Structure formats: structure tokens, C-alpha cells
Amino acid sequence: MKTPADFPTVPLGFLPTPIEPLGRLSAELGIDLAIKRDDFTGFGGGGNKVRKLEFLMAEALAIGAGVLITTGGHQSNHARMVAAAARKFGMEAVLVLRGNPPTAYQGNLLLDRLFGATLEFLEPTEYFTLVEPRMAAHAEAARAAGKVPYVIPLGGATPTGALGYVRAVEEMDAQLKAAALPPPDVVVAPTGSGGTLAGLKLGALRHWPGTRVIGVSVSRDKAWFQDRIAQMVNAAAELLEWPERTAPADIEVDDGHVGTAYGVPSPGGNAAVSRLGLTEGLLLDPVYTGKAMHGLFDMVASGVIPQKASVIFVHCGGSPALYPFSDSLLGA
Numbered sequence: 001m002k003t004p005a006d007f008p009t010v011p012l013g014f015l016p017t018p019i020e021p022l023g024r025l026s027a028e029l030g031i032d033l034a035i036k037r038d039d040f041t042g043f044g045g046g047g048n049k050v051r052k053l054e055f056l057m058a059e060a061l062a063i064g065a066g067v068l069i070t071t072g073g074h075q076s077n078h079a080r081m082v083a084a085a086a087r088k089f090g091m092e093a094v095l096v097l098r099g100n101p102p103t104a105y106q107g108n109l110l111l112d113r114l115f116g117a118t119l120e121f122l123e124p125t126e127y128f129t130l131v132e133p134r135m136a137a138h139a140e141a142a143r144a145a146g147k148v149p150y151v152i153p154l155g156g157a158t159p160t161g162a163l164g165y166v167r168a169v170e171e172m173d174a175q176l177k178a179a180a181l182p183p184p185d186v187v188v189a190p191t192g193s194g195g196t197l198a199g200l201k202l203g204a205l206r207h208w209p210g211t212r213v214i215g216v217s218v219s220r221d222k223a224w225f226q227d228r229i230a231q232m233v234n235a236a237a238e239l240l241e242w243p244e245r246t247a248p249a250d251i252e253v254d255d256g257h258v259g260t261a262y263g264v265p266s267p268g269g270n271a272a273v274s275r276l277g278l279t280e281g282l283l284l285d286p287v288y289t290g291k292a293m294h295g296l297f298d299m300v301a302s303g304v305i306p307q308k309a310s311v312i313f314v315h316c317g318g319s320p321a322l323y324p325f326s327d328s329l330l331g332a
């Protein structure tokens, strides 16, 4: 049996990130809520993708990659961090983004430009049919120019990428043990491509068997995530030669808080962003963590998360997306 430490990585993040108790919000909700500050992973503006990229960039370096190619939405934090990682290792980045060419480069789009990425925009209705061929075409163009391409799928959601969040559970486990605290009853995280939840789930199966891991979808429906995440958990367990396996029915995903669509702020998500600002002086974002916190509030209200439960919310970053959505957040 292996551990994530047996796999090649490149150090990118400022780790470990703190686990911060949210005293005032805990008192309001009647639970014991703490937040894993993965918005502080640091590299390239920070966020959850840094942990995945530590593994994926080791693969990219091993094949001598000169061009990183990936995809995401306009405000993709993942795409922004891939652009930063490319620069750190003297590579180029090509980002195939879902959305029309913007009239202004704000938030992550601004950062993509500052990191010098090449951006291609795909009309949202054509995105799902065009994205794979377009990424393949960019890879081919890189090869034709004598460069080695490395294609990273949406969200870095691969079994190798998921090892980053297995390692995050190990990190949290050591932090809790050092503070003489037991594992949490529940872990909640926003779920966009599923890689983060897959890593958290596998880490919990191994180290915290009594802990529920709940993803709040910001994009797809529950059944889609259950299949995809169970596959990723099992594939990552195989990589690690661990006996743990899971089934789609054991993957807990709340898909009631997406709002109109991925990337479109929702009233409940915006209210959660505001509530965290007002109770804890803490920044969430309207695309991922605000919607996930909205889900957490509703799960507490409905009893899905029982009173007095100890809960760790994984803050996956994303604050650059606050700025392009200022009108929506301020209710204009």
C-alpha cells in the first residue's frame, strides 16, 4: 500500500492551511463549524486547485511539457491557476473557456491575462461538443511547433489530481490530532468537477470512517456526480493500492443550490456570501463557496446536518469572482 507522499509532486502551495473555528456563525447555526482555509493555499492567487496541481505539474514536468492546455468557465479558478503554474515552470498556457468573448477582463479573466495565457472562448451552447476537439487541436498545434503539450481536463479532475485532497484529509487529521480533537462528523465542500470531493471521500473512507462527506453541486445533477465521483474514488484507491471502494449511492451530493446555472450567482448564494462577511469578516465567492455555504445552511435548517454536529467546511477559494459580480452581490 502507498500514501499520496509516494507520488511525485512539485511544491506549489503554502501548506498546511489553517483550520479556523467560526464561533459566531456556529452559535447562530447550533453546530460546531470550522473552515479549512484552502483559499490560503497561496500559489497563483490560491484555492483548491493548487493541491491537485502539485501532482499534475509533476506529471507535466516528467513528460517535458512546454504547453499546458485546460478548460473552464469565464471565472474558472482552475484555469487561472494552470496559467500561473505554466509560468512558474517556464511553460505556456492555453485556456479554452466557456463563454463569449468578454467586454471587460475582470476577476479571473484579468488574472489569466496577467499570467499571459492564450484564451479561446467557446459559445456556451456549443461548448460541450467543441471543447474536446478544440483542446486536441491546441495540443496538435503545440506538437507541430515542436513543443510537448499536457492537457488537463476540466477542474483537474483526474484520479491523480484527487490525491491532492486525500493528502488534505491527512493534513487535517494531523491538525486535529495535534489539537486533541476527534474527526469531524461532517465535511462539506463545493463540487464543480468532482475531483475535490473524490479526494475528500477517499481520505475520509481511510482515515475518518465515521465522517460524512457532502458535496454541494455548483453545476451538474446529483446522479452525474455520484457516478463520476465514485469512479474517481475507486481509481484513486487503486493508484494507492488501498482496499477502500465506494458505490455511487454512497456519494452524498446536494444538487438543490446550483441556482439558474453554473457560474450564475444565485440569491441564496449571494446571501451566504454576505452573511459570512457580516458574521465572520470572511470572504466567500458567488460561483462556488457561496452556493455551497447556502447548501450548508439549508442542511442545518432541515436537520440533514443535526444540531451540535461538528462540521468542517472546505473553503476552496475563488474570491477573484467577487469583483466581476459586484452588481449582483450588491443587489443592483
Ligand SMILES: Cc1ncc(COP(=O)(O)O)c(C=O)c1O
Residues within 6 Å of the ligand: 047, 048, 076, 077, 078, 155, 157, 190, 191, 192, 193, 194, 195, 196, 197, 288, 289, 316, 317, 318
Ligand atoms: C473556488 C472553487 N470551489 C470549488 C471548486 C470545485 O472543485 P472541484 O472541481 O474539484 O469539484 C472549484 C473548482 O473549480 C473552485 O474554483
